[in-house]
Amino acid sequence: MLDDLDRRILRQWQADPTLSPAELAERCGMTPARVQRRQMRLMDTGAVKGVRAVIDWQALGYSVEVSLRVTLDKTVAAAFDEFMNAAREVPEVVEIQTFLGRVDVRLSVIAQDMGHYQRVYRTRVLTLPHIADIEPLMHVARIKADERLPI
Amino acid sequence: MMELDDIDRALLRALALDATQSAGALGRDLGLSQPATWRRIKRLKDSGVIAGHRLQIDAEAVGFGVTVFLGVKLATKGRVSLEDFERAVTAIPEVQTVEHVLGLYDYRLRVVARDLPDFERVLRRRIMTLPGAGDVEANVLLSEERLTGPIG
Numbered sequence: 568m569l570d571d572l573d574r575r576i577l578r579q580w581q582a583d584p585t586l587s588p589a590e591l592a593e594r595c596g597m598t599p600a601r602v603q604r605r606q607m608r609l610m611d612t613g614a615v616k617g618v619r620a621v622i623d624w625q626a627l628g629y630s631v632e633v634s635l636r637v638t639l640d641k642t643v644a645a646a647f648d649e650f651m652n653a654a655r656e657v658p659e660v661v662e663i664q665t666f667l668g669r670v671d672v673r674l675s676v677i678a679q680d681m682g683h684y685q686r687v688y689r690t691r692v693l694t695l696p697h698i699a700d701i702e703p704l705m706h707v708a709r710i711k712a713d714e715r716l717p718i
Numbered sequence: 719m720m721e722l723d724d725i726d727r728a729l730l731r732a733l734a735l736d737a738t739q740s741a742g743a744l745g746r747d748l749g750l751s752q753p754a755t756w757r758r759i760k761r762l763k764d765s766g767v768i769a770g771h772r773l774q775i776d777a778e779a780v781g782f783g784v785t786v787f788l789g790v791k792l793a794t795k796g797r798v799s800l801e802d803f804e805r806a807v808t809a810i811p812e813v814q815t816v817e818h819v820l821g822l823y824d825y826r827l828r829v830v831a832r833d834l835p836d837f838e839r840v841l842r843r844r845i846m847t848l849p850g851a852g853d854v855e856a857n858v859l860l861s862e863e864r865l866t867g868p869i870g
Contacts, residue, residue, distance in 0.1 A: 569780055577773075577780065584737070584773040616774040620733035623769035624867070628719040634819065634826065661867040666787070668857030673787075677867060703821055704789075710804050710816035716775055716782055716830060717811035
């Protein structure tokens with residue numbers, strides 16, 4: 568379980584994952600050695616899984632982003648697995664989420680422009696197996712994206 | 719817009735999976751010198767291709783057992799200001815992401831909570847009371863994968 572010191576470290580660490588142990592220690596009011604020990608423990612226990620670089624697809628020319636909410640044909644036993652395996656093979660799919668609710672799976676699809684999106688949608692998405700229904704949400708803007716946890 | 723070569727793509731792919739790797743270690747894998755690798759990483763950052771870094775926390779391990787995606791429709795479009803809604807929703811600590819979308823819903827929110835009763839509290843006290851919030855659809859997240867996309 569986390570104690571107050573772990574929480575203090577996590578708050579500062581997630582605010583800026585590029586901080587060195589010394590900088591993090593200063594913000595937490597602890598010694599660098601102590602912070603480093605705690606960081607190691609948080610990684611060892613699996614509470615922290617690592618640090619990832621966030622790619623801005625728009626900066627690479629992918630100006631279109633669409634959220635596809637998919638309902639699957641649940642009369643087929645392997646529908647989920649087969650759909651997910653096939654979706655992973657589509658290069659323009661950058662995120663796959665599964666849900667409990669009205670939506671079964673959501674795919675995040677990126678494309679360079681609407682023409683490119685239409686091609687991907689027709690040739691790679693609609694051909695995925697076991698789709699019962701599909702509903703697009705077109706991305707307009709990201710208002711908040713830091714994904715910080717309220718620790 | 720930045721054009722990437724194969725080495726840039728390999729670097730980006732490696733950093734998207736683990737950004738703690740040093741320029742030296744990454745360079746060794748790609749047959750590049752440490753300074754050359756460092757320059758390429760700097761160019762990816764300066765051009766905005768690497769928009770930032772994210773600490774990957776196991777939400778469940780730190781006490782957030784439930785992640786819910788909400789589709790929110792504004793009730794009185796035209797009369798309610800999008801800015802007011804966006805300002806209020808962004809200020810809610812449990813709301814991790816806010817996306818403005820076109821389609822069945824106007825906004826898509828990612829919300830974390832300790833458990834389902836805690837989620838219900840957030841939904842009733844914080845989300846339903848937002849200025850202009852109308853129809854809300856909730857889907858509980860079961861699993862999530864992030865892929866390296868077209869650079870993979």
